[in-house]
Amino acid sequence: MTQVKTPTEILAMRESGRMLAEVLSVVRRETVPGISTKQLSDIAVKELKSLGGKPAFLGFQGFPDVICISINEEVVHGIPRTSRIIQDGDIVSLDFGVDYNGMITDSALSLIAGKVRDPRDAELVTNTEKSLDAGIKVLHDGVQIGDIGAAVEGILSAHHYGIIRDLVGHGVGHQLHEDPNIPNFGTKGTGMHLNKNMTIAIEPMATLGSHHVYIADDGWTVITEDGSRSAHFEHTVLITEKDAEVLTKR
Ligand code: MG
Ligand code: MG
Numbered sequence: 405m406t407q408v409k410t411p412t413e414i415l416a417m418r419e420s421g422r423m424l425a426e427v428l429s430v431v432r433r434e435t436v437p438g439i440s441t442k443q444l445s446d447i448a449v450k451e452l453k454s455l456g457g458k459p460a461f462l463g464f465q466g467f468p469d470v471i472c473i474s475i476n477e478e479v480v481h482g483i484p485r486t487s488r489i490i491q492d493g494d495i496v497s498l499d500f501g502v503d504y505n506g507m508i509t510d511s512a513l514s515l516i517a518g519k520v521r522d523p524r525d526a527e528l529v530t531n532t533e534k535s536l537d538a539g540i541k542v543l544h545d546g547v548q549i550g551d552i553g554a555a556v557e558g559i560l561s562a563h564h565y566g567i568i569r570d571l572v573g574h575g576v577g578h579q580l581h582e583d584p585n586i587p588n589f590g591t592k593g594t595g596m597h598l599n600k601n602m603t604i605a606i607e608p609m610a611t612l613g614s615h616h617v618y619i620a621d622d623g624w625t626v627i628t629e630d631g632s633r634s635a636h637f638e639h640t641v642l643i644t645e646k647d648a649e650v651l652t653k654r
Contacts, residue, residue: 407575407602420504421651423457424511429654437492437518441473445484460501460508460580472499479609479634481624493521497636510576510605511652512638532635535559535608543648545600553590556608566611573606576640600643607638
């Protein structure tokens with residue numbers, strides 16, 4: 405399936421992305437110490453329903469919820485639970501997907517709930533978002549996948565963070581995960597060329613330790629092997645002639 409989207413598909417993705425940004429903004433506001441991750445999921449369900457979109461994650465490869473909520477050493481794919489209560493100083497990563505008229509967008513953010521426990525946590529969150537911005541900044545018609553990886557890696561490695569390698573960004577639109585893969589590391593001037601009207605998700609995942617991860621017994625949650633804390637930011641973007649349009653801009 406081609407990654408180049410038609411004007412009609414792009415209109416639907418713009419709408420899908422707008423809904424996603426709105427839901428994530430509401431859930432982010434409610435992410436405070438004492439709330440359970442399941443309660444946050446319920447808020448996402450309610451918000452998206454009122455906007456008229458459908459959740460894109462529910463049932464994807466069997467995922468049991470509408471949103472991934474991953475805390476501290478959990479990097480991504482955390483499953484919301486009534487027993488999982490947000491604590492003061494937790495790094496909480498919210499990853500959400502919306503399907504509107506068959507067109508999907510995907511976006512994530514990390515935040516610190518309540519009071520910052522360690523200044524390095526706050527720096528990790530800030531710098532991981534910066535690395536996403538750096539990856540978006542290099543986009544234009546004809547950009548190479550290695551250009552994106554190099555830009556993201558440049559920011560993260562300057563801070564000596566672990567850069568998750570087992571999980572990567574991806575094409576998105578008709579499906580949640582389309583070709584090609586967009587790694588968060590790479591060499592400028594290498595890799596496949598991407599063209600205008602392609603839609604991709606760029607999603608750096610960084611840790612305060614090593615990049616090694618494992619999957620928890622629940623079959624989903626991706627956790628750092630060394631227990632180090634992590635952050636995750638993601639936007640769905642439309643590549644244009646000279647730059648890119650962020651479809652999930654908050
Ligand atoms: Mg995502
Ligand atoms: Mg994604």
